[in-house]
Amino acid sequence: MRLPPHPDRPGTTSPKLSAAARASTVAYVLRRCGYFVVVVFSVYTLSFFLLYALPSDPVALMLERRSAGAGGSTSEQVEALRAQYGLDQPLLVRYIETLGQLLSGDPGTSFQSGRPVPEIIGAVAPNTLGLAAGGLVIAIPLSLALALATSWRQGSALHRMLVNVPALVAAVPAFWLGLLLLQLFSFTLGWAPSAGGTGLSALVLPSVALALPVSASLTAVLVRGLDDVQRADFVELLRARGLPWRRVYLAHVARNALLPFVTLAGLTVGGVLVGTVITETVFARAGLGRLLASSVETQDAPVILAIAVLAAVLFAAVNLAVDLLYPILDPRTRHRGSGARA
Amino acid sequence: MSIVEKAAAPGTLLRLEGLRVAYPGGPAAVDGLSVTVPSGSSVAIVGESGSGKSTTLHALLGLTPRTAHVSFDRLEFDSGNGSGAGAGAGGLRRIEDPRELRGRSVGLVPQDPIRSLDPLMRIGAHFAELHRHFLGLTDRAESRVRTIASLEAVGVDRPELRLRQYPHELSGGQRQRILIALALIGEPRLLLADEPTSNLDATVQRRVLDLFDEVRTARGLSVLLVTHDIAVAGERADHLVVMRAGRVVESGTADEVLGDPKDPYTRQLLTSLPSALPARPAFRAESPPRVVLEARDLTKSFAGGRGQERVDAVREVSLTLHRGQTVAVVGESGAGKSTLLRLLTGLERADSGAVLLDGDEVRGSGGGGGGGGGGRFDRFGRKARADFARRVQLVYQNPARSLNPSLPVGRVIAEPLEAHRVGGARSRAERVRELLEQVELPADIAERRPGQLSGGQAQRVAIARALALEPEVVVLDEPVSALDQAVQFALLRLLGELQQRLGIAYLLVSHDLGVVRAVADEVIVMHRGRVEERGATGSVFTAPASPRTRALLDAVPVLKSSLSLSSSASSVPSASSHDRTSQP
Known part of the structure; x- marks a missing residue:
């Protein structure tokens, strides 16, 4: 009963066409990289004008702190400091100069300590990046496992119970959760140091405190995705063919449900960076979050600007990676190059 | 095997x-x-x-x-x-x-070929998975050979190419063939x-059903x-x-x-087949009423993927729609029916040609004389557009998806009135009641939400909404294809009555030739963007001039019931009746 297949038309996927497809891929990558530049540049611009266009005088604040108790300062000293930090220049000139400095890798010196900004940030950044990484390393597998377990059987008692867990966790304030963990594991059980410290043991509790609220939203999105995909026609058909549910669930349902999860995981990096501010305060860790908080208090503009741009670069880079990953994960978002539609 | x-x-x-x-x-x-x-x-x-x-x-x-x-x-x-x-x-x-x-x-072949393949997997991987499961076959080359053989067996062209393609790159008919091939891997007996x-x-339907018989x-x-x-x-x-x-x-x-x-x-x-609908009053072709909507040489092309030449979706299509007349556009999917509809309703701007409403050219409908860039309905923008929208209304195929689920039915129907600032709150409510009565729905339905309605009721609401502004032309895009047969029948009857009472002209797009034959005065058969054949419904159905029209007609399933034959003289067109009537 073989039906005669249509005559082959090998010309449809000619090298010319695949070259066009490649060109469109290159265009896509370039456009995404362009978005990256735009995001970072906008964050810089916005932060700069918020910091420098404000009607307060950082030099006065600076002198007040530095010479506390050592008598007043003359207006010559103030002018000299202004000139030293370039604050006597018009705003737009400073905007462009600072941009040039940042691009050449020199974010300037702190108003407060007079030390170079890279040194200040470099001293605490590893702590924060370690904490953020720790948070993600816990949050992503945790939410994956929790969501996969929740959605395994539709309408089961386990599903009905677990589906409420993310909302419950999300409702708990992050600082309170941190304090609770400290009370239990540091003070009562004595398993982990309560404040500061370095090394892995000091990282565990803050990472957990940071990860839990983040994994709540990730889990909720993934559970929703898994439940939706399970209702899809192709899943029912795979079951009807007699494939074991484990196979259908992991190879088809989970894979399809991961697409929105990946997008959200990329956006979560921003949430994690914000979360470090609270977590570092609760756990009394030195880190970018606390540095940012104290720099805002003293209006230490170069430090704030550097942290803001750094966070923007991190966030935009992760989301650029997600954007570039997406067409690999989902063929439907690829550009039509090999159009052999009949 | x-x-x-x-x-x-x-x-x-x-x-x-x-x-x-x-x-x-x-x-x-x-x-x-x-x-x-x-x-x-x-x-x-x-x-x-x-x-x-x-x-x-x-x-x-x-x-x-x-x-x-x-x-x-x-x-x-x-x-x-x-x-x-x-x-x-x-x-x-x-x-x-x-x-x-x-x-x-038992092998299952599903209803919706579009959504029944995992969108993230290549066709080859779908087969490999089942080969592994049913036959314990893990050798890729062997699976490939078997896949090509089974794709050939169900009449999929260029099987080697299909292996590397993703489901969304294939047409519905191809996907259904692939699904049949997949169902056969486990060698089921049913x-x-x-x-x-x-x-x-319809034509693809026939080929797929033929494949079932062959298998x-x-x-x-x-x-x-x-x-x-x-x-x-x-x-x-x-x-x-x-x-x-x-x-x-x-x-x-x-x-x-x-x-x-x-x-x-x-x-x-x-007896609820469309052919049993009451006969339409003959359309006076010699002394027709005034023309309400006219299209002249509409042409529209789309960029066909990067590096490929443009595809003509609609090519030099002209049509005239008289007051109270029903013109049906038929053809396979991809023939350009939807694009033609979008051009005629101003949702899309033609490359060339013009749309005329009551003899006046609709500004911005075509690129003909004016030339120059700008969006659709450019210069006389909003006003022209609003005026056009008042007189040409659309009813979509799927009522469940064309009604805003969060608004009560009364608001859904009153929305065009609000958008065009017609009347006040009280007169609108009055008009909604009137419209519900016209489409034979109880007045209390205005309080309900679209999600609580049956398919037939929802489509009646969609019709009421289309009638709210007293349009002269209603464009019906597959208006009954999502509905059950008896509901279809009732709805088609309602549409016929409304037309007689209100003198509306219908432009109907349908793949159901039974429906078309029962309700249309004139038929336009489209193929690849061009008009393949046009004429009065009766003559097109009994003596099709074009082989493509004949293929479309042949694809309609033949009902062997004595009952339906006796109940109405003109039944669903059958293959035998063409043989009898069609001259070479």
Whole structure:
């Protein structure tokens, strides 16, 4: 009963066409990289004008702190400091100069300590990046496992119970959760140091405190995705063919449900960076979050600007990676190059 | 694959007795259903949505949701090849858990080919997965060879290329063929087909149904077909089982059921075909009423992928629509029907040509004289557009998706009035009541939400909304194809009455030629963006000039019922009637 297949038309996927497809891929990558530049540049611009266009005088604040108790300062000293930090220049000139400095890798010196900004940030950044990484390393597998377990059987008692867990966790304030963990594991059980410290043991509790609220939203999105995909026609058909549910669930349902999860995981990096501010305060860790908080208090503009741009670069880079990953994960978002539609 | 020996023996392949399915808090979805499928034959379960036919099919494979309560008195299946040491007669083996039938004994071909393949997997991977599962085959090269062979067997062109493609790169017909090939990998003895063609074009539908017949005879399989279309069932099945509200109302051989239906419901199914609609008053072609909508040489092309030449979606199409007239546009998908609709309703701007409303050119509808860039309806922008929208309204195919689910029905209907600032709150409410009455819906429905309506009610609401601004032209895009047969019938009758009463002109797009024949005055057959043939409905249907028109007409399933033939002189066009009437 073989039906005669249509005559082959090998010309449809000619090298010319695949070259066009490649060109469109290159265009896509370039456009995404362009978005990256735009995001970072906008964050810089916005932060700069918020910091420098404000009607307060950082030099006065600076002198007040530095010479506390050592008598007043003359207006010559103030002018000299202004000139030293370039604050006597018009705003737009400073905007462009600072941009040039940042691009050449020199974010300037702190108003407060007079030390170079890279040194200040470099001293605490590893702590924060370690904490953020720790948070993600816990949050992503945790939410994956929790969501996969929740959605395994539709309408089961386990599903009905677990589906409420993310909302419950999300409702708990992050600082309170941190304090609770400290009370239990540091003070009562004595398993982990309560404040500061370095090394892995000091990282565990803050990472957990940071990860839990983040994994709540990730889990909720993934559970929703898994439940939706399970209702899809192709899943029912795979079951009807007699494939074991484990196979259908992991190879088809989970894979399809991961697409929105990946997008959200990329956006979560921003949430994690914000979360470090609270977590570092609760756990009394030195880190970018606390540095940012104290720099805002003293209006230490170069430090704030550097942290803001750094966070923007991190966030935009992760989301650029997600954007570039997406067409690999989902063929439907690829550009039509090999159009052999009949 | 040599299981053809079974074809000769007329044994029983499947016997299901006393199936009951109930969902918590509801009446039984299926109540005491019994069905028997003889070896090598095809059985069709016919019923409307909600009749329990799909539930039956799901229960047969243990696919009902966990909340459903399923029980049956007896389920027997002849799994062949002697391995089943069953106690039943003739190799029939008692099945306790229907899940063991999945794949190897029963193959399922789904309703919607578009959504039934994993969108993230290449076609080749779909086959490889089942090869691994059913045959323990892990060798990629071997799987590839087998896949190509099975794709060729179901008539998929260029199988080597298809292996590397993703489902979204294939057409609906191709996907349905691939799904049939996938269902055959486990070498089942019974194919379950769940409305396998209801989402396909008439011509594609015919080819896919032909493929079912070929597969069945070549492999000695049986087919259990579930469909709402009694014409398809009558044409393709040896036995018919007519279901209504979870019960079998009639069953027997196709000839018996169609030739001499015992149950009133079966009779109703046979008489609610569009051909039984009251005859339309003849359209006065010699002294036609004024032209309301006219299109002149509309052309529109789209960029066809990067590096490819542009595709002409619509090419030099002209048409005139008189007051009170119905013009139908037919053709396969991809013929340009939808683009033509979008051009005529101002949703899309033509490359060249013009749309005229009451003889005045609609600004921005075409690129002809004015040239120059700008958006659609550019210079006279909003006003021209609003004026046009008041007089040309659209009714979409799927009422469930074209009504805002969060607004009560009254607001949905009043929305065009609000948008065009017609009347005040009180006069709008009055108008909504009037419109509901016109579409024969109770007034209290205005309080409900679209989600609480049946498909037929929702489409009536959509029609009421289209009529709110008293348009002169209503564009109907597959207005009844998502509805059950009896509901279709009632709705078509309503549309006919509204047209006579209000003098509206309809522009109808439909793939259902039965509908077109029953309601259209003039037919335009499109093919690849061009007008293939046009003329008065009667002459196009009885004496098609173009071979493509004839192919479209031949694809319509023939109903062998004496009842429907006697009930109306002009039945669904049949192949024999063309042979008789069409001249070379």
